[in-house]
Amino acid sequence: MVESFAELALERVRLARRDLETAAAEDDAYAIACAADELDDAIRIARSLGLQVTPGDGAAGPGRG
Incomplete structure (x- = not known):
């Protein structure tokens, strides 16, 4: 399954937040x-x-969060 660029961008935010917390x-x-x-x-x-x-665990797409 191919992830969209937007999904990958949101995952990058989540990983960066995790790394900062660590x-x-x-x-x-x-x-x-x-x-x-x-x-x-x-x-x-x-x-x-x-x-x-958004703050917290990651990010939300357009209209979400």
Whole structure:
């Protein structure tokens, strides 16, 4: 099954959030900075596709969340 680009973008947001939480739990300043940058990029890309990125576990597509 082929996932759409939008689904992949939302998954990237979820993974970036997970990585940021992990880095924060480990109190690793460098990993936090890298994960925060990745999350910013992932959110920017998702929003450029018209997706609504919501707080919490991930993101929602247009009209969801």
